[in-house]
Amino acid sequence: MLRRLSHAMVGFSTGLLVGRISVSDVLLLSILGVLGSVFPDFDLRYAHRIALHNLLSSGLVSLGLYSVLAMAGVDTRTQILGTACFLAGWLSHLLLDSLTLRGVALLYPFSRRMYGPRLLKSGDWRGEALAWVISGLLIYAALKTW
Template sequence: MMATTHALFGVVLATATATVAPEFAPVAFVAGVVGSVFPDFDLYAGHRRTLHYPVYYAVAALPAVALAVVAPVAETVALALFLAGAAAHSLMDVLGGGLELRPWQAESERAVFDHYRGRWVAPRRWIRYDGAPEDLLVAGVFAAPALAVWTGPEQTFVAAVLVASAVYALARKPLAMLAERLVPRVPPTLRSRLPERFRDAGETVPTVRRGD
């Protein structure tokens, strides 16, 4: 899924929290969004493995949420929203495509690494790839209640993220084609620093002809 879709899910968590405890709305908004995008900070260092923990985030989130309910202060609410957002992110990525430059081709069987079981979880492909039309639809569904509930900077943020989602969805496939052209021209020392799916961009796959 798009990072923006994850961010908007964090807003959903914040909206639910603000409905119950409006005094924590600002901290819930920040913690929900930051936690929901945090796992993608591993983009350049073992993407969907280094900071993605589909089991451990969820296990940590349960007592954190309980603590926030029993002792609702800014710190406990922020911790609960952060962990809940990170857990949701790691689990939601399983519903998308695999780790490849062109995930719509459905060639990769790696969605998220499960550290508890020590193996990659296969993609479900309910959302075929990040930036797919259905991904944008989910982003819109997440944004709708927030646009109705929040005002001021928060509402502006949600609208901007939704617009960015639409732009990325339109550009997703052209960007993959552009990467395939540009990455082979990047010096090898710099190419090694790119995300894994970009490092293989431009490699030609032998064509199998009938009769060969």
């Protein structure tokens, strides 16, 4: 498992890129990317890498967020972009955790099989470095689109 800051940084930069947003929208949508990137670790005490480290839970929670934003009266564009940034942050978390030796249960509850290339131990400095390099590249790509 990577440190939360590394997950958050990748979520932040993913939010920047996915949103292709104006500078004024950066804060809100990047925060949603960060929240999405750390949300899967709420299962640390219960079924870690299973309960929230799968595609079904990421989709359901993202739909819930979309509904909350709609009920709050947020405009449609921001609902869509905000949900996309949240989901992109979540999926970046799953991708990064799939690199660890344990992998992630992407298809839970249909299968408990753990998926991923399983290249690194949890907490390995190479995983942390990779997360920061990915973040830098995503931020660079986002800035090029402005």
